[in-house]
Amino acid sequence: MKKNENEIDLSLTRVKQAMAGISNFSYQKLKVIHVAGTNGKGSVCAFLSSIFTAQGFKTGLYTSPHLERITERIKINNQEILAQDLDAYLKLFDAYDLTYFEHLTVAAMKYFYDKKVDYLILETGLGGRLDATNIFDKPFVTVLTSIGLDHTEYLGDTLAEVLAEKMGILKRKVPLVSGFTHPDLIKKTQELEIPILELSDYKFNLRMFGSHQELNANISYTVARKFLVWSEDSSIRNDARAQIAFKDLRDAIETTILPARLELIDNFLFDVSHNEAGIEGCLQFLVTLPPNLQKNRVLVLGLLKDKRYKKIIAQLLPYFEEIYLTEPASERALNLDILTEEITLQGGAKKVKMVDLSYSKIINEMKKKDRLCCVIGSFYLVAGMRKLYLRQKHG
Numbered sequence: 322m323k324k325n326e327n328e329i330d331l332s333l334t335r336v337k338q339a340m341a342g343i344s345n346f347s348y349q350k351l352k353v354i355h356v357a358g359t360n361g362k363g364s365v366c367a368f369l370s371s372i373f374t375a376q377g378f379k380t381g382l383y384t385s386p387h388l389e390r391i392t393e394r395i396k397i398n399n400q401e402i403l404a405q406d407l408d409a410y411l412k413l414f415d416a417y418d419l420t421y422f423e424h425l426t427v428a429a430m431k432y433f434y435d436k437k438v439d440y441l442i443l444e445t446g447l448g449g450r451l452d453a454t455n456i457f458d459k460p461f462v463t464v465l466t467s468i469g470l471d472h473t474e475y476l477g478d479t480l481a482e483v484l485a486e487k488m489g490i491l492k493r494k495v496p497l498v499s500g501f502t503h504p505d506l507i508k509k510t511q512e513l514e515i516p517i518l519e520l521s522d523y524k525f526n527l528r529m530f531g532s533h534q535e536l537n538a539n540i541s542y543t544v545a546r547k548f549l550v551w552s553e554d555s556s557i558r559n560d561a562r563a564q565i566a567f568k569d570l571r572d573a574i575e576t577t578i579l580p581a582r583l584e585l586i587d588n589f590l591f592d593v594s595h596n597e598a599g600i601e602g603c604l605q606f607l608v609t610l611p612p613n614l615q616k617n618r619v620l621v622l623g624l625l626k627d628k629r630y631k632k633i634i635a636q637l638l639p640y641f642e643e644i645y646l647t648e649p650a651s652e653r654a655l656n657l658d659i660l661t662e663e664i665t666l667q668g669g670a671k672k673v674k675m676v677d678l679s680y681s682k683i684i685n686e687m688k689k690k691d692r693l694c695c696v697i698g699s700f701y702l703v704a705g706m707r708k709l710y711l712r713q714k715h716g
Contacts, residue, residue, distance in 0.1 A: 343414075347434075351457070358468065360533070368540075370396070380399075380440050389708055394425060463491055467500050586711070593704075638669045680706050
């Protein structure tokens with residue numbers, strides 16, 4: 322698949338044309354749970370996939386981006402699509418002028434349709450209104466996880482503008498589970514006669530770290546509880562598989578893990594937080610760690626140039642004694658000179674110990690330190706350093 326992964330051209334026209342061009346492809350029949358939000362949507366999708374799979378449903382899962390392999394994005398019952406199958410499905414749409422994400426999306430939808438999944442957990446790629454996943458007229462349920470400023474050059478500079486884009490996935494009379502409230506959201510749901518489901522407030526013993534995961538778990542529990550146990554759809558209500566007890570739901574949620582989300586491996590913490598809300602959640606977790614992990618924390622940081630890096634640096638500086646800077650392996654990486662200059666302007670110059678493009682050099686330096694080393698920022702950075710560290714660890 323020789324396309325630019327970084328190309329972003331938000332539109333639904335090309336995707337709909339490609340989908341319509343394939344015969345015997347009634348994709349609107351897929352039973353979709355559509356998830357959007359600034360942060361948390363990947364975790365919610367992971368929770369939901371675990372829940373539905375554990376209950377015996379054939380569960381499709383489409384997420385982005387990936388950490389190591391492109392096949393991670395397309396799963397059934399948490400098993401990745403085979404590389405040769407992905408290639409075959411991508412070739413079905415080679416004749417169409419699609420972006421990288423659009424091409425993956427249409428191929429994935431055809432794959433899930435052919436495999437006859439019972440449910441499809443569908444994560445938006447960017448925003449919602451014009452995202453390539455927003456092609457379903459009547460999803461089973463929609464989910465909004467959180468709202469914050471990110472990808473502002475595409476979604477807008479204010480929360481209201483970002484929210485308007487996210488709300489693009491909402492459909493008339495299709496129930497909504499939301500992790501937040503906002504006057505514009507209330508207005509929109511009233512206009513579209515959308516029932517907002519009351520969010521549960523259970524305490525889970527999660528394997529994933531961070532207080533924000535409690536919200537994500539409760540969003541997922543609300544979706545599963547309402548739509549698998551008390552669904553208005555008689556075919557679901559009468560399905561013996563759908564009679565889920567709270568214990569079954571809880572077990573599925575509590576055993577879910579998602580790599581690179583506050584993931585502790587030895588003295589390394591890998592976290593893909595790359596916007597202000599995500600960074601805040603990461604920092605809240607850091608202060609809950611045992612005393613031996615509270616002192617002399619080390620930060621490895623790399624960001625993309627479309628991030629609000631000045632604010633992110635201001636958040637991070639007080640929490641770390643040493644900082645190692647590197648560029649994510651992406652053409653959209655924020656230049657290290659710009660990053661270093663901003664840290665200097667904010668009074669953190671003495672904390673910067675290494676500025677290097679080599680992940681291996683930084684990891685080797687980190688391994689010498691008997692303290693917590695936090696690798697934070699872009700998916701590209703965290704994925705690359707995590708992969709390299711695990712390779713070195715396991716030989």
